[in-house]
Amino acid sequence: MNALLFLYTRRFINSFRRAFNNPGRTVGTLAIVALILGVYGGPLLMPSQQPPAGKLLRVLPPLEIAASILTLMVFGFLALSFEVALNYTRAFTESDVSNLFPTPLPRKLVFQFSLFTKGLLGSIGGALIIGYFLVRSTRALLLMIPGGVPLGSGILGAVAFMLLFIIANAAILQLGVVCGLSVLSRKVPKGVLWTIIAAVFLLFVGIPFWHFSEYSMPGGSFFGTLLEQLHRPPGSWFFLPFRAVADCALVALQGWSIAIPIGVGAWASLFVLCQMSLHRFSPWMYEYAIHLAQGNTKRREMLKQHSYYIGAGSKRREKRSSVVSTWRWMERWTPAGASALFWRNLILIRRFGGLLVVKVYVGVTVLMGLGIEALRIFKPNAPLSELLAFGGVIQFFLIFAFVPSNIAWLSQTLKRFEIQKPLPITAIRTVFAELLTPILVVAISNLFGLAVLTILFPRQWSVLALGYLTAGSGYMLMSCLLFIVLLFNPDQDDTLQRMLFGIFQMLVFVIAFIPSAVVITAGLLLHVSPMIMGIVALLTNCACMYPLIVLAAKKYETFNPLE
């Protein structure tokens, strides 16, 4: 145990030291720490005060808190289960396999220590962030409710929520591991496991969908309708353990509910049962950990090297007895200069799986459109504008599905600079050629998505166009900003660096959509048509991109890919 504590403590301390080992990193780290302390720490540490007269205090009402937590829990359950079933958890590394597993430390201790420290890190972070907002919201609500429950109850509720949230996540994580181990040890066939996962997923999606189609009322609240299922079977019993977590968060406002002890019992029982199963599977633990570690290495390689992707693709094709191919027009087109970079990027992005992203995007759009149509057939009174707005939100978030592959692409771009810098192509052209390819993938996906939805809902074409033009051009801006962040902070070898990059990413997400937001706000005030707003947003984003490309090119000139 001492050795494991030493390992994790030293790695954490060294990671922190590393964040200050050069001026660039130091400034970035300090800026982020100051931001976090300023935004989150200040308001929490300040003494409770009545909001100043005339100042509207933004607080989440209980309904939204419960809905948010429930959504998060259900999403967490599905994500963690899939993460483990797909061997995606980051709990183990190749370093553990080489250094830790051959040692005489008890197998179960090593496995569970790594699983819970690394596997639950995200959950603990999530619990702390929600807990923070919970304390703030509850405190504000209590101040507004005359004769409300004391502040202590709010804090007690937040602590209870965080504990139950972490226990629930630990149980879910273990459940996934038990599933993985049962397949590896050949106790359960892979097909059976996938059938069970698919069935659970269908229940999680199907029950709310059925409830919404059955009980939604015109003009009714979306969250309200969804939450109503917690009082009617089958949702009331199916989502009970998740509801317990949400109820725990609202103890200060609505007191202790019967769902809480039941939920605590359910999650604790699941945890204990999984522990017992893990004990049975202990001989296979290291082997399973190797599977997970190898999976992680492959994914890291994918992020780092296109050659890995291309190699893996070639192997798959080899198995199918076909050859690596390209588009015919690409073979005929032989450009020169910066266009040659674009030509190469098109080939690479095709083999990188860029087209798959387009297919998935269009597929989801079609399914969503058909789903909305189906809902309208079952519920003719359902308001189309609300459904489309909901669909629009999904589409908007779908854009973010491109972000990981975009970051992978841009990270690889930095590595390619070693080959590209000696080429007689100006920095600005090089940067433009590198950015153009991933943007093109999103633009094509957007066009297809827009076409599909316009066919399904022709009357809403202008609103849809506004949405797609705004999201697509905002994404262009986002790519540019991400590239600049990567140029300034290319090294993401440790968790802290990745965390810093993650925070920068969040800032980029916000900044990238500010020009569009300004255009839309101005358009709404001036009663401009949605189509015009969309075009103006596109042009504004393009105009904002130019200085960013110039800045990236300046940085490219001094960037050393070998450092």
Next chain:
Amino acid sequence: MTALLSISHLSKYYDGIKAVDDLSFDLQPGEIVGLLGQNGAGKTTTLRCVCGILRPDGGRITADEFDLYTNESGAKRLMAFVPETPNPYDLLTVREHMKFIAMCYNTLEVFENSIEDLLERFELKEKENELCVSLSKGMKQKLMIACAFVHRARIFLFDEPMVGLDPKSQFTLKTELHRLRSEGAALLISTHQLDTAEKLCDRVVIMQQGKKLAEGSVGELRQQAAMRDNSLEEVFLRLTEDQT
């Protein structure tokens, strides 16, 4: 003489494919055994089973009097494993990494007494306070080898130990291997460098498609291949080609 490491009827499957098939051989104290074979022959899988990382589907492994499955901790205490790919923890310094390994084996005393000497011998002294992430591949390999010496192991398992080492480090390692042999340790070395194996190993086990194809000293293998003064490389090629 009692074997220090005994592998008997070892089998290991991956998705129904036999990676190691009914493999048996022993290592005596003061003996260096080379594990040879083409890519995919099952050498790394064998080493990973022996050091307790992988769970075999059949067979028994004993280190001295300890059975690896009934007394895993006792057996592992006797072994030191150097993997093919050097993967030290990126965010530990060289010294911290070695200390961590010593802590795992509960041999901090040995570590404290031998650390300076090890750092010197493996040319790690200048890098002792640097993070492993900043080391070159060769330096990482030296670190992984040095870690094998921070506890009182009697069985040493090396997977391609010479890869990535400069000539001086290769010489240092060979000297260390000879020293270990003279002290009575048993060494199992998986390698593709047949000239090194020929000079270094007392005995050689040749694997093919998970099975033991041949076993013996280089002289015995020559006889088996019906060759006289040929090198181990030629003997190996003859034996493996005969089977394909």
